[in-house]
Amino acid sequence: MSFQSLISGSECAAPANPLSQVLKHTEADRSIQQDRFAGPSSSRLYQLPGASSSAASGQDLALARQFFEANHGGPAFAPSAIPELSSPQMNEAWVAEQQQHMRMFESSKAQSHWAAEFDGSARQTPLPQPQLLHSDPQQPQSYMPQAGMYGNYMPRTNMFMGGPPLMQSYTPPIADLGKGKGKSREADFEAAFAQAAAFLPQESATSQIVEVDDGVSEIDEAFKSTSLQDSAATSSDFKRVWDHLQNSDAPPPAEDLAKWEAEFNQLMSAQRDDLNYGNAMQEAWESGLGDIESTTFGDPPIKFDNDGLPILGDYVFETNNKYLDPSNSTSSPLSDAKALLDQNGALSEATLLLEAAIQKGDLGEGGYEAWILLGETKNMDEHEEAGMRALNEGVKRAEAAGASGAGMMSLAISFTNESMDRASHVMLLRWLRARFPDHPVPEETVKAMSMHSSWDTHTKITDVFLNLARQQHSQGIVDPDLQVGLGVLYYTNGEYALAKDCFESALSQRPGDYLLWNRLGSALSNGSKPEEALGAYREALQLRPTYTRAIYNVGVACLNIGAHKEAAEHFLSALALQEQTSGETSDQLWFTLRRALSSMDRADLAELAKRESKINLDLFRKEGFDF
Amino acid sequence: MADDLKVAGFKSSELISSLGTAFASFSPAEKASQIKKTNGIFEITVNKPAGESPAAENATWTIDLKKTGTVTKGKAATKADVTIIMDDEVFVDLASGKLNGQKAFMTGKLKTKGNIMLATKLDGVLKSAQGGAKAKL
Numbered sequence: 121m122s123f124q125s126l127i128s129g130s131e132c133a134a135p136a137n138p139l140s141q142v143l144k145h146t147e148a149d150r151s152i153q154q155d156r157f158a159g160p161s162s163s164r165l166y167q168l169p170g171a172s173s174s175a176a177s178g179q180d181l182a183l184a185r186q187f188f189e190a191n192h193g194g195p196a197f198a199p200s201a202i203p204e205l206s207s208p209q210m211n212e213a214w215v216a217e218q219q220q221h222m223r224m225f226e227s228s229k230a231q232s233h234w235a236a237e238f239d240g241s242a243r244q245t246p247l248p249q250p251q252l253l254h255s256d257p258q259q260p261q262s263y264m265p266q267a268g269m270y271g272n273y274m275p276r277t278n279m280f281m282g283g284p285p286l287m288q289s290y291t292p293p294i295a296d297l298g299k300g301k302g303k304s305r306e307a308d309f310e311a312a313f314a315q316a317a318a319f320l321p322q323e324s325a326t327s328q329i330v331e332v333d334d335g336v337s338e339i340d341e342a343f344k345s346t347s348l349q350d351s352a353a354t355s356s357d358f359k360r361v362w363d364h365l366q367n368s369d370a371p372p373p374a375e376d377l378a379k380w381e382a383e384f385n386q387l388m389s390a391q392r393d394d395l396n397y398g399n400a401m402q403e404a405w406e407s408g409l410g411d412i413e414s415t416t417f418g419d420p421p422i423k424f425d426n427d428g429l430p431i432l433g434d435y436v437f438e439t440n441n442k443y444l445d446p447s448n449s450t451s452s453p454l455s456d457a458k459a460l461l462d463q464n465g466a467l468s469e470a471t472l473l474l475e476a477a478i479q480k481g482d483l484g485e486g487g488y489e490a491w492i493l494l495g496e497t498k499n500m501d502e503h504e505e506a507g508m509r510a511l512n513e514g515v516k517r518a519e520a521a522g523a524s525g526a527g528m529m530s531l532a533i534s535f536t537n538e539s540m541d542r543a544s545h546v547m548l549l550r551w552l553r554a555r556f557p558d559h560p561v562p563e564e565t566v567k568a569m570s571m572h573s574s575w576d577t578h579t580k581i582t583d584v585f586l587n588l589a590r591q592q593h594s595q596g597i598v599d600p601d602l603q604v605g606l607g608v609l610y611y612t613n614g615e616y617a618l619a620k621d622c623f624e625s626a627l628s629q630r631p632g633d634y635l636l637w638n639r640l641g642s643a644l645s646n647g648s649k650p651e652e653a654l655g656a657y658r659e660a661l662q663l664r665p666t667y668t669r670a671i672y673n674v675g676v677a678c679l680n681i682g683a684h685k686e687a688a689e690h691f692l693s694a695l696a697l698q699e700q701t702s703g704e705t706s707d708q709l710w711f712t713l714r715r716a717l718s719s720m721d722r723a724d725l726a727e728l729a730k731r732e733s734k735i736n737l738d739l740f741r742k743e744g745f746d747f
Numbered sequence: 748m749a750d751d752l753k754v755a756g757f758k759s760s761e762l763i764s765s766l767g768t769a770f771a772s773f774s775p776a777e778k779a780s781q782i783k784k785t786n787g788i789f790e791i792t793v794n795k796p797a798g799e800s801p802a803a804e805n806a807t808w809t810i811d812l813k814k815t816g817t818v819t820k821g822k823a824a825t826k827a828d829v830t831i832i833m834d835d836e837v838f839v840d841l842a843s844g845k846l847n848g849q850k851a852f853m854t855g856k857l858k859t860k861g862n863i864m865l866a867t868k869l870d871g872v873l874k875s876a877q878g879g880a881k882a883k884l
Contacts, residue, residue: 422783537883539784539871574867575849614847642882673882711777718772730774
């Protein structure tokens with residue numbers, strides 16, 4: 121195939137023309153830009169240049185050689201302006217003229233050696249038929265050399281001067297190509313093209329979506345280097361092909377890229393919604409702070425400050441406190457309260473005394489003692505919310521007074537009971553730093569406290585506590601407070617067996633601490649060992665019979681065992697205790713009592729068991745509850 | 748109401764319905780306090796373990812502890828704050844306390860979409876689904 125026809129791509133030659141195939145292909149194939157995930161669709165690309173060029177080029181090269189050799193020594197009249205030939209009338213006219221010429225040659229008998237040669241070859245080769253031009257792409261090329269031979273002869277015979285316009289109008293664009301280098305250049309081009317084409321399948325086989333741009337530019341570069349190989353003599357035809365390639369290629373990629381980018385973004389945002397921890401954390405952080413006001417039911421939810429501590433309201437004092445009555449004036453309600461607590465007095469009485477002490481300004485040591493004692497007493501009496509507020513106030517005052525962690529442990533435990541794990545962790549860390557200022561706490565841990573979720577803070581703070589506990593252990597010290605702190609940490613994370621161990625080791629130091637016995641019991645109870653828990657509670661109640669929370673916990677343990685009636689009786693006895701001691705009954709007690717009654721299929725009684733209904737507890741005695 | 752929550756073939760179904768019963772027995776004040784504590788809408792999707800032939804491949808419940816304080820079957824009417832996805836037995840282990848949320852999450856047994864901070868409260872919410880209440884320290 122001649123280079124000219126290779127480039128200009130006569131229509132009938134098209135099927136065998138690798139370049140024009142590629143043109144079509146690059147117009148059609150978008151596999152580079154599209155859907156890498158579906159796998160490369162460009163297997164055709166692989167075959168195309170190789171197959172068609174290897175099939176065609178051998179023959180083409182031979183033909184081209186023949187053509188160029190034949191063209192030597194005369195003006196290059198290559199009637200390979202085949203588009204014109206493909207018009208049937210033209211072809212007919214052409215054929216007719218040829219036949220006429222041949223007849224003339226024969227009849228004139230002015231045959232040169234050339235004429236004889238031609239005669240022979242003309243007889244061997246059947247004259248091209250118009251339909252052949254269309255059906256067989258190779259035919260025009262095989263015709264060309266012969267036409268060239270005619271061309272050589274024409275000036276001499278001058279027969280064609282008035283001939284069909286196609287001869288005259290034809291300007292040989294490949295005159296400069298006819299200098300014998302066409303063959304090698306064609307080979308060069310083939311090689312370069314194969315090289316460039318190799319990029320295409322390679323590119324489409326990779327699944328790196330981001331590199332579409334690079335892919336295009338790589339091909340671009342490949343083409344540039346191709347033209348560099350041909351450097352000086354690069355024909356304008358080649359450039360035209362390349363321009364065509366680019367022009368036909370450039371706009372669709374832009375579109376496709378945009379489309380593809382949209383798809384990619386869609387995919388990514390779909391994934392982003394999924395299980396991305398980092399984003400989830402961020403969302404959590406953001407939505408954890410905002411969107412608080414949108415509650416429609418009941419009180420607004422608890423707000424937390426930047427440290428993760430709940431923002432609690434002020435402590436609400438009992439409005440009708442008999443100890444505030446001037447007629448009932450004691451010298452110091454605080455010391456009275458302490459005395460009452462020491463004598464195992466009623467907790468409700470003690471809280472009233474403490475409230476009176478606070479309201480009278482009898483705050484005790486450092487201005488926080490009364491507050492902390494009030495909070496702890498309230499918690500013992502199963503009034504978690506009030507206790508938490510009092511403790512919060514006490515801790516604030518203690519911190520201001522520079523006390524080393526007073527009340528912080530109690531507050532942390534209170535947070536734990538209310539499932540405010542993060543607040544509990546924050547408070548435990550504060551306690552540790554106040555109590556053991558020398559113990560190193562990683563900066564990261566401190567930062568994490570206010571930023572991270574309770575799962576992360578738990579891990580970090582447990583490390584800190586464990587380090588300290590190990591350090592103490594190596595020195596032969598067992599600090600019960602530290603053990604309690606560690607126990608609470610395990611408890612918040614549901615590791616009740618470990619929590620139990622911690623509370624037990626704390627008890628080994630302070631066997632008379634009823635609070636500790638109760639905590640041990642709770643760790644056992646929540647750790648699915650309610651039977652063992654009952655033993656611990658018994659210890660606590662022997663030390664402190666009015667310990668309302670321990671009574672409540674016994675009820676909970678009974679409930680978990682399935683002894684609903686006994687559970688209800690315990691709750692009722694706790695409620696009775698609170699009522700007798702002029703205290704406020706606990707919502708928590710009523711609620712759990714109701715649950716026990718529901719489990720007994722006594723929905724009628726459960727309906728009555730509400731603090732708001734202010735029923736007489738004797739009603740339950742009549743129902744057969746013994747408390 | 749509790750029966751409406753059940754989905755045959757799911758062990759978690761029982762736990763969910765007892766949670767629903769517990770919620771239904773809340774007084775308004777208790778409901779308010781639960782909501783106050785939790786303030787979130789949980790959407791729980793439980794996958795059925797392979798092998799058995801379930802009525803459905805997975806079941807979804809919504810625990811609304813933000814507005815209504817109820818447990819319902821199916822997806823949340825309003826957008827859930829957090830969606831928690833796990834297997835049936837993981838849910839059972841979580842509710843019984845054999846497994847805690849953190850461990851489940853770290854080992855990939857529990858997956859979340861949305862507010863992970865709320866997912867940390869799931870343990871507490873599920874505790875109230877148990878027959879008894881939680882003992883206090």
